[in-house]
Amino acid sequence: MLSVERNFEIPVLFQDEQLIVVDKPVGLAVHKNDFMPHDAPYLTKLVGDLTGRWIYNVHRLDAKTSGVIVLAFSPEVAKELTLQFERKEVAKKYVAVVQGNPGEGVFSDKVLVKKKTKFKKPAVTRFKALESVETAISYKDKTGIVLSLVEIIPETGRWHQIRQHFARNRFDIVGDTHHGDFTLNKIITEKTGSNRLLLHAASLEFTHPGTQMRQAFTSPLPEEFKKVLEGCSHLI
Structure with missing residues (x-):
């Protein structure tokens, strides 16, 4: 369980050297967008800060939707996973x-x-x-x-x-x-x-x-x- 700022807790379902799967809490955006305050938290940043790794987004969940999401630790893994979604x-x-x-x-x-x-x-x-x-x-x-x-x-x-x-x-x-x-x-x-x-x-x-x-x-x-x-x- 990753405990993060603003009372967000992010359960980790799986992690290895290539990717991480988490249970995204409701109300947390996956990545930064132009409609957010400049200091608003978002999933990729928080997981990156807590794992000490660069995080690459693979797919989307709306901020208002909770649940399972996979993130990659490299652009190569992110690309392969993204292709799986596309196929x-x-x-x-x-x-x-x-x-x-x-x-x-x-x-x-x-x-x-x-x-x-x-x-x-x-x-x-x-x-x-x-x-x-x-x-x-x-x-x-x-x-x-x-x-x-x-x-x-x-x-x-x-x-x-x-x-x-x-x-x-x-x-x-x-x-x-x-x-x-x-x-x-x-x-x-x-x-x-x-x-x-x-x-x-x-x-x-x-x-x-x-x-x-x-x-x-x-x-x-x-x-x-x-x-x-x-x-x-x-x-x-």
């Missing part, structure tokens, strides 16, 4: 709490490629509802809102792909302040105290560039997901 040789699995019960299926509608643009690209997201709870949450024309814990497998890696797909199909991810249901988010925060995006990178499997062995890493379901599902299911 769709990496198995990724997410979990989320969403509004409604989407059942099992595939979203394949195009999504925006970045913020403040109208350009879209094809995207594919597979999903399966694992469990659902009924609540007494009602507002506007909605009554007895259902919340579901959903397993998600993105086959492409577009900007906010999962969040866009679920919002466009009216299964908004709880806590999504960019694409989601703002009224529902506010109600759940008032009832449970949770104000995070309930989207978590639960597992990651790839081929180690050095050993050529497949390696899989998992992160447990965050307690806040359980807190929201259990808390809302008992609302009366």
